[in-house]
Amino acid sequence: MKVKVSVGSKSFHIEIGEGEGSVSTLGELKALVAEKADIDPALMKIIHRGKTVTGGNDQSLFDMNLKDNDRVIVMGKASVSLKDDLGYSSLVSYEKTNLSGLQKEHQDIESDLSALERNYLDGGIFSFKGDDSNDPSLSSPPMSRRGVVHGSGSSKEGELLSLVQNLVNACISRRLVEQKKFAECLKRSLTGVADPSETFLYYFLKKRSSDEDALKNLLRAVEMCVDDLCLLLLCGFIHDLVSVGSIKARLARHRKLIKADATSALIRTLRCRLKEAICRKKSRTTKCEEEDTTLAEQCDDAVAALVLAVGAKARNAQLALRHRGFAKQLLMRISSLEAKDPIESAFLARCLEMLYFVAKTRKARVLLVGENVVCRMLPLLERHACLTKEESCQHSSTTSTDVHTEICLISLAVLRLLSINS
Numbered sequence: 184m185k186v187k188v189s190v191g192s193k194s195f196h197i198e199i200g201e202g203e204g205s206v207s208t209l210g211e212l213k214a215l216v217a218e219k220a221d222i223d224p225a226l227m228k229i230i231h232r233g234k235t236v237t238g239g240n241d242q243s244l245f246d247m248n249l250k251d252n253d254r255v256i257v258m259g260k261a262s263v264s265l266k267d268d269l270g271y272s273s274l275v276s277y278e279k280t281n282l283s284g285l286q287k288e289h290q291d292i293e294s295d296l297s298a299l300e301r302n303y304l305d306g307g308i309f310s311f312k313g314d315d316s317n318d319p320s321l322s323s324p325p326m327s328r329r330g331v332v333h334g335s336g337s338s339k340e341g342e343l344l345s346l347v348q349n350l351v352n353a354c355i356s357r358r359l360v361e362q363k364k365f366a367e368c369l370k371r372s373l374t375g376v377a378d379p380s381e382t383f384l385y386y387f388l389k390k391r392s393s394d395e396d397a398l399k400n401l402l403r404a405v406e407m408c409v410d411d412l413c414l415l416l417l418c419g420f421i422h423d424l425v426s427v428g429s430i431k432a433r434l435a436r437h438r439k440l441i442k443a444d445a446t447s448a449l450i451r452t453l454r455c456r457l458k459e460a461i462c463r464k465k466s467r468t469t470k471c472e473e474e475d476t477t478l479a480e481q482c483d484d485a486v487a488a489l490v491l492a493v494g495a496k497a498r499n500a501q502l503a504l505r506h507r508g509f510a511k512q513l514l515m516r517i518s519s520l521e522a523k524d525p526i527e528s529a530f531l532a533r534c535l536e537m538l539y540f541v542a543k544t545r546k547a548r549v550l551l552v553g554e555n556v557v558c559r560m561l562p563l564l565e566r567h568a569c570l571t572k573e574e575s576c577q578h579s580s581t582t583s584t585d586v587h588t589e590i591c592l593i594s595l596a597v598l599r600l601l602s603i604n605s
Contacts, residue, residue, distance in 0.1 A: 210240025354404035487533035
């Protein structure tokens with residue numbers, strides 16, 4: 184009669200009987216298992232059919248109601264302590280001698296990645312790139328650092344609230360000419376002394392039924408906007424809603440934006456822009472078209488930063504998966520970016536943040552692994568690590584070096600997140 188003995192991951196058969204090579208008592212069984220599995224017989228526990236076998240070493244195995252091909256589970260500790268094992272001692276000694284420096288470097292990387300992840304989840308460290316552009320017309324600072332110059336145009340257009348309202352209405356009605364007109368008017372009217380509190384109060388405290396829901400109209404205008412300058416101004420205004428004022432006021436506005444489903448609206452906007460981005464880049468030929476493309480990339484950067492600022496929480500990552508193909512489109516956009524200029528590098532960093540945000544869910548990680556995300560991320564990480572090293576040696580601008588460093592850190596964070604996928 185044979186029984187199957189399982190010891191951890193090991194399994195083997197033992198013959199029970201009176202002949203040579205067989206065992207007949209509990210003591211002989213323990214001795215044979217100890218020889219094959221290197222377990223101390225004194226610390227051994229034998230389980231058969233869910234019950235622990237008890238008895239002396241002279242107890243007959245025929246009295247245990249064993250049947251052919253029964254399974255016996257054996258638990259116990261190794262007969263030789265690891266401390267006394269020569270190979271284990273050599274490994275510990277080598278680790279203490281040679282790997283202490285590597286362990287410290289690993290801890291520093293873990294600390295940097297944890298700090299970077301906290302910045303994502305706080306939602307407070309976000310900025311719109313492009314302020315270093317040589318063309319001042321492409322720069323769009325937040326409204327909190329601007330003001331209204333009264334006297335240029337009518338008194339209605341000279342007020343910030345009226346200008347924003349006109350711009351929102353033009354976007355909702357898809358009037359491209361009026362969008363360009365009001366965007367240019369709003370841009371000319373902005374200086375460094377404006378107080379946007381009146382506009383904030385209108386979009387968060389207005390309760391007249393005739394105005395419907397002003398905040399939802401603002402988000403609808405972002406989705407339906409077709410002019411890049413107009414979209415950039417609207418994104419700057421929404422960014423001010425979650426970044427200007429006291430902490431209590433910012434949190435209250437942020438909660439109302441979430442309640443108005445701002446995350447879904449911004450993700451839909453970014454998805455549409457990702458669809459157009461590659462075609463827009465291929466069609467760029469003249470200098471004027473290159474400037475338009477630069478402005479469009481600034482808008483892409485602004486929308487991506489807003490998604491992260493408003494909805495970069497683990498529970499909101501599932502919203503992105505509701506839009507079919509969003510993760511795939513985002514990965515294609517990342518692969519198409521060459522990051523030859525600061526604006527494109529900044530947008531690449533925002534796209535990688537979006538990828539980290541989307542990859543928080545297991546479903547998204549499975550989809551990304553199916554799209555060979557690791558094979559695309561590793562060359563990206565190596566290229567920007569080399570650029571960071573080259574610019575550090577050449578003493579280039581700090582801003583350019585910081586962008587490449589940021590791309591490297593976010594890429595490492597994405598790869599670490601993907602590594603936990605089972």
